[in-house]
Amino acid sequence: MAANKEIPYKIYLEENEMPKAWYNVRADMKNKPAPLLNPGTHQPMTAQELEGVFCAELVQQELDNTTAYIPIPQEIQNFYKMYRPSPLVRAYCLEEKLKTPAKIYYKFEGNNTSGSHKLNSAIAQAYYAKKQGLKGVTTETGAGQWGTALSMACAYLDLDCQVYMVKVSYEQKPFRREVMRTYGASVTPSPSNTTNVGRQILAEHPGTTGSLGCAISEAVEAAVTQEGYRYVLGSVLNQVLLHQSVIGLETKAALDKYGIKPDIIIGCAGGGSNLGGLISPFAGDMLRGEANYRIIAVEPASCPSLTRGKYAYDFCDTGKVCPLAKMYTLGSNFIPSANHAGGLRYHGMSSIVSQLYHDGLIEATSVEQTKVFEAAEYFARVEGILPAPESSHAIRVAIDEAIKCRETGEEKTIVFGLTGTGYFDMVAYEKFNNGEMGDYIPTDEELEKSFTTLPQVEE
């Protein structure tokens, strides 16, 4: 601890300071996240049931609500060393430009080829699949960050990787598709004719351009119908937040190294993987009564699950083949406006994040996409990193909080998660550059209609 030591632009941990165990925030939660339910019986999913879909060791992690620290296998630690520790950046240039007394830090997860934090869980899930002797894994991807991350992990471990990519993204983001192919993955536009659920959806909605929920259904079916395959998922699940805790652990270690205590911690929230990972150790401090922080989840106004959703059991996918999860949800049929370009499109939210929000540990706010892209462009010009639209939700609120500090004169310490880069999102940036971007906020009527699709579950 060296409170008055000058802070470098980028704080890198030494390799021997990197986390050797993931932190499982559930262990410190008094109100545990609600269990996954069997969609048929509405009974909690057993390990045995889950093991048909997921790797055995990942099922244990999914169900473990009590072990606070779970060791990171050495092989995964080694892989992490290829692209981690990620820097905790002091945004000196942004502070100066904003003329704010606030101290702004961001944890930058974009310095790897997948372009985001997704790789942290991809390598873990691929590792356990390999360890179990499987041939390969299946998954879905929307914009492609998760699919790319999984392709990289599988290439490293010589594991087959089958990606169902939402058709509209497959067509509009051929470069993401090619990155996955370069890493040896097979990429199928979803819905496809390769699964029953895909054929069914195509029959019912000819010409559909697909959705994440639909691609999930296809990937799950592909996993359970092929010998030696399991399904993996890049967000929402407890196991994913566990792996992503590496973000928060590194952040906390870097701050501690310089005796810095954050006042506000900000993360963008789609399914909750980055947010949950970033805040886990800080939320743990709060749950144990050891510290207090303001934690803010930022979501798109066009897909506002925390701020306008219902806290209820819901389907995780369109085909309704997955377990039910209790979460803040907009209804499994909800699809954000086609004009929404900012990512974070999932209809629900991680059960852990949902419970923490429900218990008042986390605040949530939503922002409109033109404001998000304004912040993204501003940040790019000042801090030199072109951010992912997803990450820019957090940037927007960090800038707003820093401006408030300018007005009040408070020297708050703000930490936010910069989850990734926007190099594959230039179609969205082009729209913004050309002044063709609008804001698309669902009406109350639309949401009410969407909520009618929620399953009736007695708790």
Next chain:
Amino acid sequence: MAANKEIPYKIYLEENEMPKAWYNVRADMKNKPAPLLNPGTHQPMTAQELEGVFCAELVQQELDNTTAYIPIPQEIQNFYKMYRPSPLVRAYCLEEKLKTPAKIYYKFEGNNTSGSHKLNSAIAQAYYAKKQGLKGVTTETGAGQWGTALSMACAYLDLDCQVYMVKVSYEQKPFRREVMRTYGASVTPSPSNTTNVGRQILAEHPGTTGSLGCAISEAVEAAVTQEGYRYVLGSVLNQVLLHQSVIGLETKAALDKYGIKPDIIIGCAGGGSNLGGLISPFAGDMLRGEANYRIIAVEPASCPSLTRGKYAYDFCDTGKVCPLAKMYTLGSNFIPSANHAGGLRYHGMSSIVSQLYHDGLIEATSVEQTKVFEAAEYFARVEGILPAPESSHAIRVAIDEAIKCRETGEEKTIVFGLTGTGYFDMVAYEKFNNGEMGDYIPTDEELEKSFTTLPQVEE
């Protein structure tokens, strides 16, 4: 010095270990690189003549053959801290996969939004332009790495940035164009109707898709015909290699920190900016007789200026508005096959690199593009970074040298420059993934014809 200290996966210098001065290898060269000549009089360009095109302080750097260390202004040091020091990576995974006793390191310059080392000189050139009170700068860009880097630097300094982008790239790489626009640059496809030389080329070659040499001519004209503008260039020039010496200085400092002495240093060579920057301090050691290394320049077989070019004065641009430079050249009309996808397309080579090669300090080799993309894909899967095609030329030869070590049992230390990432090169990767990539090597006859365009200069 700690020869037996365990080497981390990534060696990061501390911020206070970063270079505070650039190293000017010309100071240690007995045979200085030949001066630029006035294309009309064939007399060495004076500072006054050059100042019509370039910023005054950059002209001094261009002409300074004697000062070994030139201080890096504090503002540039601060900008460097946003994305530097870049990591020197120990390629443990690659070594293991290749089963080689060689120790492989690469200096990775791709972790910034421009995606390459180009930013190192862009910020320097923009800084001196700003300091001189200019309104803006003009430049050309091919694939777009340099244009992106310059846009970033100009956005940071509030300087206008006008980029002439080779038309075929402008159309085929809309995303690069949008990154530049996001950073506030204006991007014009070249040849264009905005300059005399552009109109002339369009009249002579209607429907042409442009070339780098042509875009240079337009950018120079735009600079000298607008009040308060100067022209900047991303490679070839002495000043660029000076700024890029930060790569080599950091590399050497990182190696020294762990008591590592490289045996082989490998860099890809287009105009020579990365290669020259990486090798400068090592070449300095050799020139002063203090050490010996094997230095290998790697160029594409389809654009082989060092290995098959002539060492002669030549035009730097198509419109012949620039000074003449003595260099290894294929002739200023030489354009690599349209099927060449690996970058490094410039017809000539930095005068410094040319002189060092001519004096036998550097070796050169050329590689075919299918071999380059094979190496790129292999590297991506093993080391987790999708490399730029340009950088992959160095990867190819580093792998080949490591395989030789496996055969001989030698534990050589190999260092290569990984100049950037391939995120904007997915069209080329797609071609490779689909098995549609070929090799395109100019015939002796083609080269002989191209050499006939060399100017007659008495030396």
